Amino acid sequence: MEIFVGYGNYTIALATMIGIYSIMALGLNIQWGLTGLFNLGIAGFFAVGAYASAILTTSETPKHIGGFDLPVVLAWPLAMIAAAFIAWAVARICIRLRADYLAIATIGIGEILRLIFKNEQWATGGTRGISNISRPFEQLPGIWAPLAFLGVVLILAMVAYWLAERGRTSPWGRVVQAIRDNEPAARAAGKNVETFRIQGFVIGSAFMGLAGALTAHYFKFVGPEATDPLQVTFLVWVMLIVGGNGSNRGAMLGAAVIWTMWSASELFSSRLSGDWAHRAPFVRLFLVGLILQIMLQYFPDGLMPRQRQITARLPRKPTIDQPQSSHILPPF
Amino acid sequence: MDQLLVFINAYLVPGIVSGSIYALGAIGLTLLFGVLRFTHFAHGDVMTAGAYFALTAIGLFGLHPVLALPIAMVCTSALCLCINHFFYRPLMRRPSLVLTISSFGIALMIRASIQLLYGVESHYYVRGIQRSTDFLGTFRIVDRHIWIVCCAIVLMVALHLLLTYTRLGKAMRAVSDSPELARLTGISTLAIVKATWVIGGSLAAVAGVFLGWDGFIQANMGWDLLLPMSAAAILGGLGRPYGAMVGGLVIGLAEELSSYPWFGGDALLSPGYKTGVAFTIMVAMLIWRPNGLFGGRVQ
Numbered sequence: 001m002e003i004f005v006g007y008g009n010y011t012i013a014l015a016t017m018i019g020i021y022s023i024m025a026l027g028l029n030i031q032w033g034l035t036g037l038f039n040l041g042i043a044g045f046f047a048v049g050a051y052a053s054a055i056l057t058t059s060e061t062p063k064h065i066g067g068f069d070l071p072v073v074l075a076w077p078l079a080m081i082a083a084a085f086i087a088w089a090v091a092r093i094c095i096r097l098r099a100d101y102l103a104i105a106t107i108g109i110g111e112i113l114r115l116i117f118k119n120e121q122w123a124t125g126g127t128r129g130i131s132n133i134s135r136p137f138e139q140l141p142g143i144w145a146p147l148a149f150l151g152v153v154l155i156l157a158m159v160a161y162w163l164a165e166r167g168r169t170s171p172w173g174r175v176v177q178a179i180r181d182n183e184p185a186a187r188a189a190g191k192n193v194e195t196f197r198i199q200g201f202v203i204g205s206a207f208m209g210l211a212g213a214l215t216a217h218y219f220k221f222v223g224p225e226a227t228d229p230l231q232v233t234f235l236v237w238v239m240l241i242v243g244g245n246g247s248n249r250g251a252m253l254g255a256a257v258i259w260t261m262w263s264a265s266e267l268f269s270s271r272l273s274g275d276w277a278h279r280a281p282f283v284r285l286f287l288v289g290l291i292l293q294i295m296l297q298y299f300p301d302g303l304m305p306r307q308r309q310i311t312a313r314l315p316r317k318p319t320i321d322q323p324q325s326s327h328i329l330p331p332f
Numbered sequence: 333m334d335q336l337l338v339f340i341n342a343y344l345v346p347g348i349v350s351g352s353i354y355a356l357g358a359i360g361l362t363l364l365f366g367v368l369r370f371t372h373f374a375h376g377d378v379m380t381a382g383a384y385f386a387l388t389a390i391g392l393f394g395l396h397p398v399l400a401l402p403i404a405m406v407c408t409s410a411l412c413l414c415i416n417h418f419f420y421r422p423l424m425r426r427p428s429l430v431l432t433i434s435s436f437g438i439a440l441m442i443r444a445s446i447q448l449l450y451g452v453e454s455h456y457y458v459r460g461i462q463r464s465t466d467f468l469g470t471f472r473i474v475d476r477h478i479w480i481v482c483c484a485i486v487l488m489v490a491l492h493l494l495l496t497y498t499r500l501g502k503a504m505r506a507v508s509d510s511p512e513l514a515r516l517t518g519i520s521t522l523a524i525v526k527a528t529w530v531i532g533g534s535l536a537a538v539a540g541v542f543l544g545w546d547g548f549i550q551a552n553m554g555w556d557l558l559l560p561m562s563a564a565a566i567l568g569g570l571g572r573p574y575g576a577m578v579g580g581l582v583i584g585l586a587e588e589l590s591s592y593p594w595f596g597g598d599a600l601l602s603p604g605y606k607t608g609v610a611f612t613i614m615v616a617m618l619i620w621r622p623n624g625l626f627g628g629r630v631q
Binding site for chain 1: 426605
C-alpha cells in the first residue's frame with residue numbers, strides 16, 4: 001500500500017511539473033514558433049511571475065515587502081501582467097533589431113532580474129528568498145491536496161493551450177506567422193511588424209510569468225538560486241524543439257517527453273552510489289543537449305510538426321495555366 | 333595622492349585587465365560572426381574549456397600559466413574544430429538562428445562535461461600570495477596583471493598583422509565582407525571557416541586562462557562572461573575585430589569604474605550590479621547606434 005502512495009505522489013508531482021512546463025513551452029512557441037522571436041531570458045520572466053505572486057499573496061513580514069494577502073485568483077493574473085510589462089519594456093527597445101541582438105538582450109535582462117532579486121533584500125528577501133508561500137488546496141487531507149493543485153495546473157495548461165491554439169489560427173496568428181516567414185511581404189501588405197512582434201513577445205512572456213507563479217506556489221518557496229535559471233531556459237527550448245517548433249500540441253508533447261525523461265533519470269541516478277550520484281545530473285544535462293543537437297540535425301520539425309493548413313487550404317493552381325500566362329504581356 | 337593610488341590600484345588596473353580579457357573573447361565572437369553570420373553562444377564556455385585545459389597542463393607538468401597558454405590554445409582550437417565539424421557544419425544551410433540555438437545547447441554540453449570531469453568546486457592555477465612589482469616607488473601591480481595585459485597586446489598586434497598582411501587574413505576579411513564574392517574569387521569558404529575557429533578558439537582559450545589566473549576557475553565562469561563579451565562586440569560593431577578590442581576595454585573599464593566612489597563616500601553603483609553595467613551600455617548602444625561605435629558589417 002505504502003509503495004502505491006509513493007508512486008501516486010510521484011506521478012502527481014510529475015504531472016504537475018509537466019503542466020507548468022507546458023505553459024512555458026506554449027509561451028515560447030508563441031514567441032519563437034509563431035512570431036520568430038528568440039528569447040533566452042525565459043527564466044527571467046518566470047522569476048518575475050514567481051516573485052510577483054509570492055509578494056502579493058504572503059502576509060506581512062519584516063523579511064521582504066508584502067502584506068497584500070491577495071488570493072491567488074487575483075495574484076496570478078497580476079503576476080502575468082508583471083512579466084508582460086517587463087517583456088513589453090524589453091521588446092520596445094530590442095524588437096526591431098536582429099534576432100541575435102534580441103537573444104543577447106534577453107540573456108541580459110534575465111541576468112539583471114536575477115541580480116535585482118538577489119541584491120534588493122528589502123523587497124525580495126535577498127538570497128534567502130521568500131518562503132511560506134501558500135499553496136491552493138493545501139488544507140485538503142492526504143493525497144487530495146496535491147491532486148487538487150494538479151487539477152488547477154492542468155486546467156490552466158488546457159486554457160493556455162486553447163488560447164495559444166485560438167491565437168495561432170486567428171487572423172492575428174496568420175499575421176505573426178507571415179512576419180516570421182517573410183517580413184518584407186508582411187510589411188508590404190500593410191502590417192505593422194513591430195506592433196505584432198511586441199504583442200507576440202508580451203503574450204508569450206505572460207505565459208512564462210504564470211508558470212513562474214504556479215511554481216512558486218507549488219514549491220511554496222522562491223529564491224534567486226532556487227532553480228538554475230539557465231537550466232529552466234534550456235529545458236523549455238529543448239521541449240519546444242523536440243515537440244515541434246510552431247505546433248502548440250508539439251510544445252505540450254515536448255514538455256511531457258522531456259520532463260518525464262529528466263525526472264525519471266533523477267529517479268535512476270538517486271540509486272547510484274557515492275561519486276556517481278553527484279555526477280549523474282551533468283551526464284543528464286549533456287544528454288539533453290545531445291538530444292537537442294540530434295533533433296536540430298535530423299528531425300528539424302520535431303515529433304509533431306506544425307500543421308501547414310494555411311497553405312493546404314488554398315485551391316491548387318492548375319499547372320496548365322503557367323505556360324499560357326508567360327505569353328500574356330504585362331499590363332504596362 | 334592616496335586617493336589616486338587607490339583609484340589606480342583597485343579600479344583602473346583591474347578594469348584594464350578585465351577589459352583585455354573581454355577584448356580577447358569579443359574578438360573571437362566578432363570574427364565568427366563576420367564569417368559565419370551567427371552569434372556563437374558557446375564562446376564563453378569555450379573559454380572555460382581553455383581554462384580547464386590549462387589547469388590540466390599545469391597540474392600535469394607544473395608549468396607557469398603563461399607556458400600553459402600554447403597547450404590550452406591548441407586543445408581549444410581542436411575542440412572548436414570538432415564542434416564545428418559535428419554540430420555546426422550540418423546546420424550551415426539552415427537559417428542562422430538554428431545555429432544560434434545549437435550553440436546555446438553546445439554551451440551547456442561543454443559546461444556539463446567540465447562539471448562531470450572536474451566537479452563544481454573552484455580551482456586555482458597558483459596558490460598563495462602573488463608577487464608584485466613596484467612602479468615609481470608607489471604603484472604596486474601584481475605580476476600576473478602585467479603578464480595578462482602584455483600577452484593580450486602581443487596577441488592583438490599579431491592578429492592585426494595576420495589580418496592585414498597575410499593571404500589568410502585577407503581572405504578572412506573578404507569572406508566577412510561578402511561570402512559570395514569571396515567564393516567567386518576562388519577562396520575556399522570551408523578553409524576560412526576552419527581558420528576562424530582556430531583563431532577564435534585560441535583567443536578564447538587565452539582569455540579563459542587569464543580569467544582563471546586572475547580569479548579562480550569554475551565551470552560557469554565563461555557563461556557569465558558571455559554578456560560583457562557580446563556587449564563589447566556590439567559596442568565595436570559586430571564583425572569588426574578592432575572594434576571588439578576597443579569595446580572590450582571600454583566595457584572592462586566601465587564595469588570597474590562604475591563602483592568607484594565618484595561622488596562622496598559611497599560607491600556610485602553597488603558592486604553587486606557590476607554585470608548590469610555591460611548590459612546597460614549594450615542596450616544604450618542598441619537604441620542609439622545599433623551598428624556599433626565604428627559601424628558594424630551587418631545591420
